Amino acid sequence: MPPPSLRRILVSGATGKQGGALIASLLxxxxxxxxxxxxxxxxxxRSAQALSxxxxxxxxxxDFSNPxxxxxxIPKPWGFFSVTNPINVAREEAQGKAMTAAALAAGVQHIVFTATDRGINSDEDATVIPHFASKFRIERDIIxxxxxxxxxxxxxxxxAFYENLTDDFLGKGFVSVWRINGDESRIKFVSTKDIGKVAAxxxxxxxxxxxxxxAVALAGDDVSLxxxxxxxxxxxxxxxPETFGVVGKGLRWALHEQLGIMFTWFTTDGFGVDVRENKKQYPFLKDFREWLRTESAWRKE
Incomplete structure (x- = not known):
């Protein structure tokens, strides 16, 4: 048994980027x-065995279906790190709320939930983006x-995560969908490892x-394409890394709820966090260049 001074926390997504970063930071x-x-x-x-x-x-x-x-x-859990899967927003919302209920019923005293920045009025605006709105409703439920x-x-x-940039179909598709907004269109980004540090x-x-x-908004850079x-x-x-423009258009149409609505929102509204002010509070937040040099798949060993 651990010493009484050690508080027990549950980390969901432990083998993923955010959960793994949180665990690494705590350790x-x-x-x-x-x-x-x-x-x-x-x-x-393999990743679970490495953690163990x-x-x-x-x-x-x-599984989130049985929280x-x-x-x-977990005997007498104190904390819960909640990160949800946005692929199916109805399921995300239902499972997120169910996990919250189970956590509090078990006696959890502090929940850290990863949602998303939703523009200049994140406290009140769910936005038109389905997987932003689901997180907004999970926030309200936690409150x-x-x-x-x-x-x-x-x-x-x-x-947005720098980790969306990968040298595979998904990463190339992300850039191609962004390209439709124009070379001067801007997106704010953050490293998932930095999210883990703040979660810790x-x-x-x-x-x-x-x-x-x-609520803590997080962004490391604000860049045009x-x-x-x-x-x-x-x-x-x-x-x-980028694929053909026609593929980007196809992805934006086929994944309208996940990508199309969001990339339109980037041009009409966009994330609201002030990067400069954010980095005064958290100086370790990486810009895109530093992320490429230190964390990306293209870093030089």
Missing amino acids: SHSTPTFEIYALTRNPKS SKPNVKVIQG SAIFAQ AKSRETGATYTFLRPV EAFLKAGEERYKNK KEFQQIFEEETGKKL
């Missing part, structure tokens, strides 16, 4: 503060349920004013 502290329960569907996967070898980390198996069974594996139990929460509201702070400093029942392409080619010496 980087010299004095252990938490016993981490890493949630995965497949505890035999870490100190103060226990890998547990579970009570997940929390039943309502936490009032009933006295639990606290922190909402992380990141912008939100648990470590849960009682502080900055995090207690607050033209700047994005130039930086990429300067840093890597390669062409920016």
